[in-house]
Amino acid sequence: MNPRPDNIFQSFSDQLSLKVEAVEVEAEGVLSLVLTDGFGGALPAWEPGAHIDLILSPDMTRQYSLCGDPAERDRWRIGVLLAPDSRGGSQFVHTRLHAGDIVQVVGPRNNFRLVEAEHHLFIAGGIGITPILPMIREVAAKGGRWTLLYGGRTENSMAFVKEIQELSGGDVHLVPQDKYGLLDLKRFLAAHKPGQVVYCCGPSPLIDAVEALCAGWPSGSLHQERFAPRARQEVGEDGEFEVELASSGRTLSVPAGKSLLKVLEEAGCKISNSCRAGICGTCLVKVLDGVPEHNDDLLDDEQRESGTVILPCVSRSKTKTLILDL
Amino acid sequence: MLDTRKVRGGNGLAPIDAEIDTILDDVFNITKEATESFFNAYNANPDKRVLASWLETRTWREIDYVFLLNEQIRRYGLRFQRNHITLLAKQSFQEAEHYEELGKAVLSLGGIVPITVPKAAVSWSNWLWECMDRHYLAAIAAWYVSETSASGSFEPTFKGAEVQGHMDVVRIYKQIEIDEKFHTGLGRQVLSTYAETDEDRDEILRAMKGMRDIAWKSFTPEVVAATMRAA
Numbered sequence: 333m334n335p336r337p338d339n340i341f342q343s344f345s346d347q348l349s350l351k352v353e354a355v356e357v358e359a360e361g362v363l364s365l366v367l368t369d370g371f372g373g374a375l376p377a378w379e380p381g382a383h384i385d386l387i388l389s390p391d392m393t394r395q396y397s398l399c400g401d402p403a404e405r406d407r408w409r410i411g412v413l414l415a416p417d418s419r420g421g422s423q424f425v426h427t428r429l430h431a432g433d434i435v436q437v438v439g440p441r442n443n444f445r446l447v448e449a450e451h452h453l454f455i456a457g458g459i460g461i462t463p464i465l466p467m468i469r470e471v472a473a474k475g476g477r478w479t480l481l482y483g484g485r486t487e488n489s490m491a492f493v494k495e496i497q498e499l500s501g502g503d504v505h506l507v508p509q510d511k512y513g514l515l516d517l518k519r520f521l522a523a524h525k526p527g528q529v530v531y532c533c534g535p536s537p538l539i540d541a542v543e544a545l546c547a548g549w550p551s552g553s554l555h556q557e558r559f560a561p562r563a564r565q566e567v568g569e570d571g572e573f574e575v576e577l578a579s580s581g582r583t584l585s586v587p588a589g590k591s592l593l594k595v596l597e598e599a600g601c602k603i604s605n606s607c608r609a610g611i612c613g614t615c616l617v618k619v620l621d622g623v624p625e626h627n628d629d630l631l632d633d634e635q636r637e638s639g640t641v642i643l644p645c646v647s648r649s650k651t652k653t654l655i656l657d658l
Numbered sequence: 659m660l661d662t663r664k665v666r667g668g669n670g671l672a673p674i675d676a677e678i679d680t681i682l683d684d685v686f687n688i689t690k691e692a693t694e695s696f697f698n699a700y701n702a703n704p705d706k707r708v709l710a711s712w713l714e715t716r717t718w719r720e721i722d723y724v725f726l727l728n729e730q731i732r733r734y735g736l737r738f739q740r741n742h743i744t745l746l747a748k749q750s751f752q753e754a755e756h757y758e759e760l761g762k763a764v765l766s767l768g769g770i771v772p773i774t775v776p777k778a779a780v781s782w783s784n785w786l787w788e789c790m791d792r793h794y795l796a797a798i799a800a801w802y803v804s805e806t807s808a809s810g811s812f813e814p815t816f817k818g819a820e821v822q823g824h825m826d827v828v829r830i831y832k833q834i835e836i837d838e839k840f841h842t843g844l845g846r847q848v849l850s851t852y853a854e855t856d857e858d859r860d861e862i863l864r865a866m867k868g869m870r871d872i873a874w875k876s877f878t879p880e881v882v883a884a885t886m887r888a889a
Contacts, residue, residue: 379668379669606836606837606839607748607840607843609741609745609840611745612839612840612843613660614659614836614839616660629665629843629847630660630664630665630666630843
């Protein structure tokens with residue numbers, strides 16, 4: 333066999349240098365970017381729910397969900413909303429990126445995987461449709477049952493509507509707020525239905541509302557992805573957070589770019605480990621308080637959602653402080 | 659302990675997941691029983707040379723993994739994501755550490771650290787290298803089974819070696835146990851990430867079944883008894 337790099341644009345780091353193949357207006361304030369290697373080569377495979385890191389400048393990295401078709405191996409597509417409260421990321425994409433530009437990308441990663449179910453209820457708010465769209469496409473392709481609740485400020489602001497309407501087998505509810513008000517979540521989430529899983533992505537108030545209605549439902553029945561952190565998540569802009577060791581009350585600072593495991597080891601904690609890549613699970617530590625940001629490849633959905641364990645080799649914190657059973 | 663069979667990767671193994679898990683269960687149990695059988699016999703007549711002989715084959719496997727993993731990277735690595743190249747190289751480094759550490763244990767027991775394939779490991783080694791030549795995922799599939807097989811030996815080895823006071827062997831096997839969680843997780847992740855076609859899955863199953871069959875032939879009470887006699 334002839335070993336050939338799938339992507340000759342790859343550099344010797346974790347980054348890919350990709351070409352902006354096309355920029356399209358998908359809705360009011362929403363652009364889609366198609367990224368390729370520039371030569372028609374295959375990009376790394378991904379599954380619905382995956383996102384990539386777009387490195388816009390040395391100090392500006394933003395995450396965007398892949399919203400194209402995973403079967404199209406030579407291209408990735410992302411959708412970017414020009415956020416009114418943009419910290420610079422979406423503004424950069426909207427004003428400074430053009431077809432033909434080369435961008436640096438890391439990923440894809442997937443913290444929002446699609447699971448099999450008898451029925452999928454998808455709830456999307458605004459640009460939250462981006463990770464949901466490939467999920468719907470996959471469920472529809474398999475002939476599964478699905479329902480979509482999709483809300484937006486106005487009809488013109490809602491991206492990818494035509495693509496959604498072309499997908500088969502689903503029950504689609506498009507709800508522009510200026511015409512119909514907010515999504516009628518209570519109607520669709522009145523009670524847990526066995527065999528149904530809910531996927532929700534969108535602004536924090538929407539996810540908070542969905543979480544409240546699904547509180548008490550069986551583990552694994554709700555999957556959500558936030559674009560913005562919870563209000564109580566006060567982790568530093570650059571990813572810095574603190575970790576407290578419960579046995580001693582000692583507090584350690586985990587700076588950006590340094591793993592939690594490394595910080596714990598330097599503080600004298602002896603923790604079994606091997607891969608330091610989130611695969612072996614041997615560094616598992618109990619979490620007593622705080623919300624872990626799981627970046628591993630091993631914990632299952634129930635373990636992730638419980639927030640009671642963490643693999644410190646790759647995972648971090650969504651809250652300012654994480655208290656560990658150490 | 660978390661179950662590395664559930665590691666996240668792609669869906670490439672989905673159609674054969676159950677069949678793979680059955681193969682892994684089989685080899686785990688075969689090795690566990692053979693190792694228990696060995697230590698039962700060894701504890702009745704604890705001759706260090708016998709334990710050294712038993713470990714020599716395992717020591718060879720560690721260095722053969724080093725050769726294999728480096729060849730895997732050389733031949734096929736650029737088909738993989740760069741993090742997988744790093745992790746395969748890291749596994750290779752750990753296998754080299756195991757060869758070094760097990761080598762020390764073998765020497766301390768009066769044995770010889772193998773520098774060529776021991777007779778008892780020939781069919782195992784040949785199969786790995788044949789798989790390497792056939793398909794870019796086949797050798798990984800074969801070593802995934804072999805590594806899982808080895809994990810069946812841990813508990814009986816801890817118990818058996820501790821009874822005889824071979825604490826170096828226990829310590830080395832404890833480290834191997836930790837590292838093999840990584841190696842088996844990596845094997846599953848690589849296979850599930852890159853397997854795409856039915857042909858890929860057929861080659862993976864062929865490699866795994868072949869390795870299981872070798873385990874069946876290698877880990878029998880008769881082979882264990884022959885090891886005892888040969889030492």
